[in-house]
Structure formats: structure tokens, C-alpha cells
Amino acid sequence: MNLLKIIRWTFNPQKYSFITARSCLGSIGQVRLQTTDVPPKEEPLADVSTKVTPMKKSNLMEFFDTSGSVHESKVIHGRWWYVDELRLKSNEDLHKLWYVLLKERNRLLTMEEEYRYQRELFPNPERIDKVEESMRNIMSVTRERDIAYNLLETGKTGEQTPEIRETSFGLLRYYQPKERILPFYKNRYYQLLWGKRKAGSWTNIFKRRYNEFQEHQAHQETNRIRKIVVDLLQKYPHLRDEEERVMEEYKKRYDFEQFHIPKRLARRPKLRAHQTLWNKDEFIENGVFEDPNSEDYERLQQEKRVRIDRKKT
């Protein structure tokens, strides 16, 4: 389910054709903040470019960061918003924060390009990644809330995750469920693609051989890693007891596409942040989803372990 699309639909363009930073923060009420403790990021800049009266509809200077000089080697900035902090906020605040972050991201990307054009070094390029991480965290929080609502009202999450299906040639293909106007019995296009065709018995020979080929590929891959691990064990003989762990670590490091991936699988729908596959049972148990791709995964796992051990003692 494409949440971002939905948010765009509801954001009334006639009412909010311009998005100044001040209007974004209407309910929070604070634009300029005093300096205290460790902070995370993201409120608007003290720019000339943002001090615009709301009547001006288009101001392209908001894309540029005029607060500092060009030759600064370092810009002071904080960390990204953690998920736990975002869960405290209401949906309106998250909605506004999203646009603040979006503007900031656009600003940083234009500045990166501008520095490149002027042949200077862009200071602190990790700011972009921090902003993107905060945006991803907002997406996960909104997703959690929607899934919770759906699980309460209907017994299912309202999500459509891509699935693998067998086509008429016996090969596998990714299928992303989309919304259609025509139901199955009227949808001739869909029926021709997916409905009435079934892989016949003539595909069995091919399937068998292709399976053999794929297993051979996988075997070659593990062999390659095994050779490296053998060298490693020669160097560090005390690791012989922990061979499995070492194999897993090295598989992670060599986790890239060595072999050719066929187009029909390479054309998989690229899972974005809001489309990562969540486990429903896990969500019901914990109330919270642990995303292994997020930056804070290790830190959160550590905290969880500490909490569990404290409960035991």
C-alpha cells in the first residue's frame, strides 16, 4: 500500500500551494530553539530564504542554504529522529515533520550539486542520509498505526506485498497486487496473463534442468566462500570450532550478485521503506516491528536484551 501516495492525495493543493516552514510548524509553535542537550535534527534553517511572507507563492531560493559561507569545512548538525521519539507524536505533527524533512532533503541535494558545480567539497554529506533515515522512521510509525487499526477492525493487515507466481512457462515471476477496476470474471487481460493458464506437463523437463542449474550456481557460490574461509582458518586456527559463524559472516560480506539474475526476477518490484515485508505475528506479539535495515537495529536489540535480562533477575 503506497502510503505516500495517499498522503499526497489528501494534502489539499489549493489550500497549501506553498509550504513555508512556519506554516508547517503551526501547532508546535516553535521555530527558533534555545540550545540545550543532545538534540536530534530537523527544524527549518535560520535562512534569509525562509523568511518569506506567506503571500509569496513561489520562492526558489528555499532550495538553497544561505546560512553559512561556502568555505566551511564542517556544519554542526544533530542526529536523526529515532523511532521511539516519533511514536510520541501525533499524526499531524508527523505530517508536518515529513514536509520539513522533505524540504531539508531537497535543500541538501541542491547544495550538493551546487558545490559540485563550483568544484568545492560539500561539507558533511551524511546529513542527507540522516534526513532520509528520519523519513524512513516516520513511514514505519505511520505504517504501524495503520496496520494496528486494520488488525483491530478486520483481522488482516491492509498491505499488498509482492508475491512470486508461476507463469504459463513454468517460470517464476514477481507479481505486485494492484488495484483494478474490473473483477476477475470480466478482466480478460488478467485472465490471459494469470487466470486460465497453468504450466503444462511439457514444462517439467525444463523445470528440472533449470533447478539443477540454479543449485549448481548456489553450490559454486558457497564453494567460493568456503575457499576463503579455509584460508582464514589456516591463519586463525582457533576459529575451527566456530566455522558456521564465520561462514555466515562471510556470506554477508560477499552478498552481492555474482551471477546473472534473469530479468523477470531482476524486474522485481524494488521494495521501498514502506514496503518491507513485515511479519504479522511478530507485530501482534511485540506491538512494534524491528527493521533489520534501519540504522538503530543493533542498538535496539541491545536495549531489548538488557530489558529481558533485567526482568529475569
Place this chain on the structure above:
Amino acid sequence: MVRLTPILRWSDYFNVPKRYVERAKFNGTVIEGNMNIVPHKTIKHNDPWVYTIDPPWTDLAQRKNDPRQGHHRPQLIEPLKTWDFFRGDVVEVMVGKDKGKQGNIAAYIRELNAVFVSGLNLEIQRVNGGAIAATSISVKEKPLIAPHQVRLIDPYDGKPCTIEWRYTAEGELVRVSTRSGRIIPKSPTWEETSDYAKKSTYKPGPDDTTDAEIKRVSFEPKLLTVVEELMQANGIVETRKRGPIIMLNLFALKSSLLTHTTKNVLTSVLPMQPIRTAFLYESKHRVNIMKRMSVHGIHNHLGRKKGQVYLWEKLIKGDEVLVGQ
């Protein structure tokens, strides 16, 4: 992706997001450039990143990992379970010229299991060799491989020891030496990064939010989806009725239950699309082909019944269409 790093110490940047580090590493294809005389050849570079002493966003590291340099032998790095060394810890060197001497950790590189001790295990090089008057000496610390060549010091003895991570009574994870059972504390410089020396003394910039602002709770749980709540807050009212939602999954082939599960989520939100633009997966090209087919009567081979008019024909002609029930 070069940036200014006045202190080329990787451990100073440990609070940088990992995606940034991975973005800096080369990952993909390279096209040969030859001024268009010979057709370009794409080289797909599949070797893992070879880690160097310089961080991956620096020029030297990227030059080493250029695909045109050729394939490197795999780096044999021992995967450790825990990382025990932090900045400022007192440590003894077990190997080399400075064997038995103790010093502070200046920096470390986790990807290489390397530790740099300040003042020990030095490499003295002559720089700008040639004229004797112009030579200068550069003194650098060589890296030491972590669990073997370097040992943390027991505060009880003052001698090297092995370590375990254990929980205290309060629930903190702490380094404990196996021999005496004493806790080895982290020195106050352990959390120093390029941004700040200590978290408590960090002076935020103009864009940062305050602590009070972060901890302010504004969430009130309501029985609405996120989108419905936002619509209420912004005063957007949707009076149009939504038609039935049809998601063609394998489940839908047997029953239409799926249409009802997504109803609550999408009913009041997605606006009713006008029928013409709702012909989702037919591009303009296909519509022209279908027009041609209707003219030449090719559709008859697909098995048209008497008097049957297809939906797309109606759409092309511009007739009114009722969709769903």
C-alpha cells in the same frame, strides 16, 4: 564522494549513518572510455570493498578499489563477537619493538580489527627524500590487530588480561576481566566524535530540536487511520462514494473477500477516478492497436459472443460505462 576529513581517523565518525559509508563504496558497473573509437565495454565490478586505513570516502581508498586496478585477494579478517576497545583505554602492546609497553588508544578501525596506540608501534618515514636539507620525517602509528596483539589492562594488577562482557546489578553491560573480576571502565573520551566531544556538552546548532521538544507527547490514539485523521485535522471532507475495491490476488480467484478487508482503509480516501483514466494498464499504444483490431475484426478470433461489446470499445467510443455492481 570525497569529503574533508582533517583527522583521517575512522573511529571519529562512528556516529555517521552506515548507509553513508556504503554509498561511498563503489558498487556497480564501469564503462570504458576511449573517446568513442571502440565501442564501450561495461565492466561489472563484483569484488567486495577492500578496506584500507583511510576511510572509504577518501580519495586513496577509492583509488585502491577502482575496478581498473584488478581483482584483489580477499581480505582475511577475523569476525569478532564483541569489540572491546574504545578511545582512551589503557592498553599493552604484545608484539613488536614496543612489546610490553602501555599506551592509550588513539583510534581504531573495526572493519580491519585494527587499533592505533598513541606513541607506540611507530613507523618512521623520510618524506621528500632527495636533498638532505629538504627531508622531513613523518612518524605514524602502525595498526595492531585487536584481540591478539593488544590487550586491555586490569586496573587491579596493571597487567594485560582477557575480558568478558557482563551485566552489573543495575543492568549495565560492562567489561570485566576474567582474572580478577574487576570492571574496566570506559574513559571519558570514549564517545568523542568529529561532531562533539561529549554528548552532555554538545552545543546544538540552529536547526536542532531541544530535548523538551522531543519528549513532548502529542499522540492521542483514535480509532481512525492516519489518513482519516489528517483529513479531519485539515478539514477535508469526502462526500463521494467509493466503488468496490478489486485486488486480484490468488484469494480473489476463489472469493471476493479481499475487497472487504481493504475497505476500511481505502473507502473514504481514494477519490473516485473518472472512468476514462481508470483504464489502468492500457497505454495509448495499445489503445490504438485495439482500435485497429475493432476495425479489422481481429477480435472475433478471441471468441466474441453475439451482441457483446467489450468495455474498451465503449471507452474508446466514449460511451458511459457502469463498473462493478
